[in-house]
Amino acid sequence: MVLDCLSDPIRLAIVYQLAQQEHVSNELCCGDFYSLAGKSNLAYHFAKLRECGLMLTRVAGTNRFMRLRREDLDARFPGLLDAVIKSASKDAERLLLSTESDVIEAG
Amino acid sequence: MVLDCLSDPIRLAIVYQLAQQEHVSNELCCGDFYSLAGKSNLAYHFAKLRECGLMLTRVAGTNRFMRLRREDLDARFPGLLDAVIKSASKDAERLLLSTESDVIEAG
């Protein structure tokens, strides 16, 4: 289920990161997500995301380029992806603000 | 997280059932969900749904009436609830069709 897939914070972050780059290159490779988790853990999450139809992978040399399956998703679950991404961006803002204030408190 | 809460099939069914009755009574009580799970299991899921702000409970005698927190949800996660419910209704249709064909196959 797509919701189950998006309920994991790492997978949500992957989708969010992909969505943010949609107007730039549409694609990111595994290494672009090292800040989120280790390689094998990322591969696990990529598989989950592929399974439920959220993204697909293009192999190019030693790299795998991932991109969102936006058209299919918008067709099958109208508005869901945008709603999720919008919520995630709010969370990202809140997270950014809270870590900033943490730094201030810690300093 | 709201998504995590909605990723459970029983909780999604509860939310979906509540949403379908929204234009009728807005409220359902625990007993209306016995087809989904046992009482104690339902109480567990109700607590989860309350925790993440998806619904709230009104006590009236021995009954607890639940309703969706639609206004708050639409404000915090615009479009999410409707998108989820729309997807769930598609799933419900598919499920209905597949069980019908199961009956035909079984007959």
Next chain:
DNA sequence: CCAATAGTTCAATAACCGTTGAACATAGGA
């Protein structure tokens, strides 16, 4: 007051899921 109804809480079990490291496969560059 007693019995029944409606639902919660608690403890225990089982299943699932995320995380990790090691081994593996594959492609590209020296």
Next chain:
DNA sequence: TCCTATGTTCAACGGTTATTGAACTATTGG
């Protein structure tokens, strides 16, 4: 060819979470 970089697969561990039944609370009706 050998070495390195990029990812995947596998097995194992640990933690979370769903499920269940029993005990409990509280309210209604006889």
